[in-house]
Amino acid sequence: MATKLGVKKREFLLDGCAIPAHPLALTAEKKLNEKYQQALTRYYMDAGAGGIAIGVHSTQFEIRDPKYNLYKPVLELASETIDQKGLNRPFLKIAGVCGDINQAVAEAKIACDLHYDLVLLSMGGLGNLTEKQLLDRTREVAKIIPVFGFYLQPAAGGRILSFDFWKQFSEITNVLAIKTAPFNRYQTLDVVRAVCSSSRKDKIAIYTGNDDNIVIDLFTKYRFNINGRMVEKQIVGGLLGHWAIWTKKAVELYDAIKIQRKNEENFDPAWLTTNIQVTDTNAAFFDPQNQYKGCISGIHEVLKRHGLMENILCLSDQECLSNGQSEEIDRVYKMYPQLNDDLFVKENLEKWLK
Numbered sequence: 130m131a132t133k134l135g136v137k138k139r140e141f142l143l144d145g146c147a148i149p150a151h152p153l154a155l156t157a158e159k160k161l162n163e164k165y166q167q168a169l170t171r172y173y174m175d176a177g178a179g180g181i182a183i184g185v186h187s188t189q190f191e192i193r194d195p196k197y198n199l200y201k202p203v204l205e206l207a208s209e210t211i212d213q214k215g216l217n218r219p220f221l222k223i224a225g226v227c228g229d230i231n232q233a234v235a236e237a238k239i240a241c242d243l244h245y246d247l248v249l250l251s252m253g254g255l256g257n258l259t260e261k262q263l264l265d266r267t268r269e270v271a272k273i274i275p276v277f278g279f280y281l282q283p284a285a286g287g288r289i290l291s292f293d294f295w296k297q298f299s300e301i302t303n304v305l306a307i308k309t310a311p312f313n314r315y316q317t318l319d320v321v322r323a324v325c326s327s328s329r330k331d332k333i334a335i336y337t338g339n340d341d342n343i344v345i346d347l348f349t350k351y352r353f354n355i356n357g358r359m360v361e362k363q364i365v366g367g368l369l370g371h372w373a374i375w376t377k378k379a380v381e382l383y384d385a386i387k388i389q390r391k392n393e394e395n396f397d398p399a400w401l402t403t404n405i406q407v408t409d410t411n412a413a414f415f416d417p418q419n420q421y422k423g424c425i426s427g428i429h430e431v432l433k434r435h436g437l438m439e440n441i442l443c444l445s446d447q448e449c450l451s452n453g454q455s456e457e458i459d460r461v462y463k464m465y466p467q468l469n470d471d472l473f474v475k476e477n478l479e480k481w482l483k
Contacts (some may be wrong), residue, residue, distance in 0.1 A: 131303050134246055134275045136257055137392075141219040143334045144248075146179020148205070148221065148381040149372040150187035151207065152428055153199075155365075161199055163206060164436055168481040170210040172437060176377035176470070177384075179366065180221025182249050183207045184236075187370040187425060188225065192443035193232075201239050208243045213402050215339035217371045221367070223277055227251040229258075230266040237273040247275040247305060249368070260294040271303035271415045277368070278307035279338070280320055289316065295323035299333055310338025310348075321351045325360040337367045338376025340411045347386045348396075361388070370424065371411050375433040375470040382407075382468075406465050413457035416450075423451040430458055435474040476478060 134142065151173070154165035164293055173181050184192065184204055192199035204224055211222060226233050226248040233250065240248050250270055255367065270276055278298055281287030287310075298304060309317045317339065322331050337346035358398045372379045382403070389397065414431065416423035425448050429441035438471035441450070462469060 131272050132241055132274050133303070134232060134305060138219050138221060138246055139305065140473065142221060143332075143365065145336075146221070147366060147372055147376075147380045148176075148180045148223065149178050149369040149376055149379075150185045150370040151181045151183040151193065152186045152373050152425070152432065152438075153203065153437050153444070155440065155444070157440060158234075158444070159197075159442060159444060160269055161202060161206075162439065164482060166206055167210045167441070168437055168478075169432070170207050171295070171481040172212070172477070173373075173376055174216060174220065175212050175481070176473070177380040178376060180246075181207065181211075182223040182225060183316065184240075184370055185225035185249055185251070185370075187252070189233050189371055189425065190227065193228075194444070197444055198206070198238065200470050201243075203293055204240060204245070206241050208245065212244075216238065218428060220245050223249050224249045225249050226270060227253060229255070230262075230269055232469055233266055233270050234273065237270045242275045245274065247277045249277045249279050252283055252290070253281045254459075256288055258374075260291060263290075263293065264294065265298055266427065267298060267304070268301055271301050274303075276301070276304045276346070277336075278304055278311050278317065280307065280311050282311045287311070292317075292319045292323050293369070295320045297329055299324045299329055300329035302329075304329070304333060306334040306336055308336045308338040309341075309364075312339055312341055317346075318351075321362050321364075323355055324393050325353050325362050327353055330362065332361060334366070335362055335364045337453065340369060340371050340415055342404070343367060343369065343371065343407050343411070344382070344386065344400060348390065348400065361483065370428060371407075371414065374414065374426050374467055377470050377473045378468050389424050394399065399410050406468065410461040410465055410468060413454070413461040416454055419451040419454075423449065423454045426450045427454060427458065427462070430455060435471065436478050437474065438481075
């Protein structure tokens with residue numbers, strides 16, 4: 130029987146929150162650096178994040194490689210670190226799940242055993258499967274643990290999925306949220322319209338993963354005439370690799386957006402400028418001019434500057450900063466000082482590293 134999300138956490142998920150995608154801290158020998166890995170988890174909790182997603186792209190898919198065998202240890206360490214903190218507020222534990230149906234089911238069972246709340250179900254690398262097979266895979270995972278769907282952009286290994294796919298996806302019991310990250314307004318529109326057209330429209334939260342349009346997505350309310358009835362859907366939160374850095378300021382920004390959303394009649398156009406500033410910082414971190422080659426290393430570079438990582442190493446030698454990327458990070462640091470977390474991290478780093 131599938132595990133269910135408790136009422137408080139379900140309401141919290143539906144109301145929206147800021148969820149960073151958790152990176153992987155390594156030693157110089159490319160072993161799990163438990164001290165710094167725990168420090169990162171503590172950073173996200175103290176920064177006010179609404180949860181973490183781990184075992185996802187930012188954590189590096191190579192953790193599943195038998196040569197490293199880090200998937201379960203990484204999830205287990207994060208879960209234990211969160212439990213040790215004893216937060217008196219909701220905090221969502223989300224585990225990344227990928228691969229064919231057998232792998233996805235096996236990973237979902239690991240996440241369930243480690244007391245995760247949901248799994249972020251990636252459909253990357255499954256171009257050989259039909260949409261029906263992807264739906265069957267989702268149903269099997271949803272029998273084990275609540276599902277956070279994920280529309281992965283084609284540039285990062287995803288694929289275009291139809292409106293009908295997302296409508297059937299939304300009808301699956303135990304699908305509670307969907308992250309839209311196709312970096313494409315048309316495809317984001319397909320997902321939200323599909324959810325609004327489903328019988329479970331009020332039971333599914335929409336989160337943005339569109340790193341090029343974070344602030345505007347968080348303000349966007351979709352409205353459709355579905356069979357003569359007006360249906361609205363707000364993008365309520367975000368699950369973002371971008372929020373793995375400068376997290377406290379990101380949470381503060383998100384909280385301010387939620388306040389502004391309640392005051393639609395007095396919308397401040399300055400938010401449009403903020404949106405572009407955030408997008409500009411994301412370009413430095415995620416390296417889109419080089420097809421995102423340096424996206425994980427860019428996150429690591431900022432965390433290393435904070436002292437939250439000892440190095441920027443990844444399990445794959447192919448993952449590294451692009452030429453000029455460090456200088457781009459220098460530029461956005463100088464250009465948008467109001468967005469960085471340096472002081473907060475400096476004040477708390479010693480505590481997190483204990």
